[in-house]
Amino acid sequence: MLSVQDALDQLLSHATPITQADSVGTLAAAGRVLAESIYAGIDVPPADNAAMDGYALRSQEYCPGTPLPVGQRVAAGALAMPLAPGSAARIFTGAPLPHGADTVVMQEHCRVGPDGVAFLRRPTPGEHVRRRGEDIRAGSVLLAAGTRLRPQELAYAAAAGLAQLRVVRRPRVAMLFTGAELATPGGPLAPGQIYNANRYALGALLHALGCETSDFGIVPDRLDATRATLREAAAGHDLVISSGGVSVGEEDHVKAAVSAEGALEVWKVAMKPGKPLAFGALRRAGGGSAHFIGLPGNPVASFVAFVQFARPFILRMQGVAQAQQQPLAMRAGFACAHPDARTEFLRVRVGAGGLLEPAGAQGSALLHSLVQADGLAIRAPGRAIAHGDLVPYLPFSELLA
């Protein structure tokens, strides 16, 4: 059996980067990955400015109890005149600091009278002044290629005045499902059938990663038809993901069809759930190939294998260096006394006092455990967990980010 880390390393070593890029408006770039590093053309803030509503002055002209006349009023967006010696300027948050002033006293610490403004405490030089370029320096790398753009990165690029960004083309991912027992919600359920739940988790997970998806549905129960579906999927997609049919049974044709259309490896990964995993490539008629990942059919196994393997693979295809979700350390509010030799991904929720507690029964076909969970706690191979132990925890909140 392969360890989880070895399986992931092998998988990521095959992830060929998508080299095409799109120019998109900064607002539309959320969730996309920068295709090239971006540089700041300006200092931000562009000029020294006030961090508080109040009065600007030369700190050395402060004299306890003696007011300074107010020579000008500077609002944000206005231009300031140089500060006349022996005067103060009324100033508002974000307004440029008049040349000569070196400090701002917030208005709560000022008393305004007929002779001007008096200061109730000694100002220190630089107080309540935001320096030119203290957030962004002109000419510096603003964000590096391979950065996944969250709302805060969009704000950062916009603060530097960037209206367009070059982002990696969206990954094109085809989904297909195996199993004669599968029916599609919206239709009737014949005896012996179950609904295709995996399609909905997979579709939403791919959507959250910014992928363009095509659903090839439930593959026909014949080798030639399965091969034809895979050829069609490979032609227009970077990655083809299947669910089901990767274990030892012989019911499905997907493994045979992938082998015939390219290359296939079937791995046993030392993890629970999600032990069987298939990986390979599908030749394209015009040259080149599409990647193939075969997820297990059990819904929880399929979900966990996607999170652990397919998601980092898709992020790496887009050039993200840190593709693997980094676990947090959280305290267990439960014990796990009889560990097995595989890494276990336990569905847990964050309970009272921030302790992790199991979210229902842990069978790999039981979707309710995923629904009740806030994330996955990772139990290392062969290691028990005692109440109060620190355990690695992967929150689901990151999956939709």
Ligand SMILES: Nc1nc2c(c(=O)[nH]1)N[C@H]1C(S)=C(S)[C@@H](COP(=O)(O)OP(=O)(O)OC[C@H]3O[C@@H](n4cnc5c(N)ncnc54)[C@H](O)[C@@H]3O)O[C@H]1N2
């Ligand atoms: N003799 C062995 N049997 C099994 C092994 C093994 O090592 N030896 N491994 C088990 C493990 S672990 C898993 S996980 C499953 C994986 O099996 P497959 O990937 O081949 O998947 P299927 O057999 O097609 O389905 C398994 C299970 O999941 C249900 N399923 C499949 N697709 C969907 C879907 N789209 N939506 C909802 N549910 C789905 C299917 O009906 C089966 O119940 O194999 C174990 N067996």
Ligand code: MOO
């Ligand atoms: O991957 Mo299977 O779901 O370990 O049970």
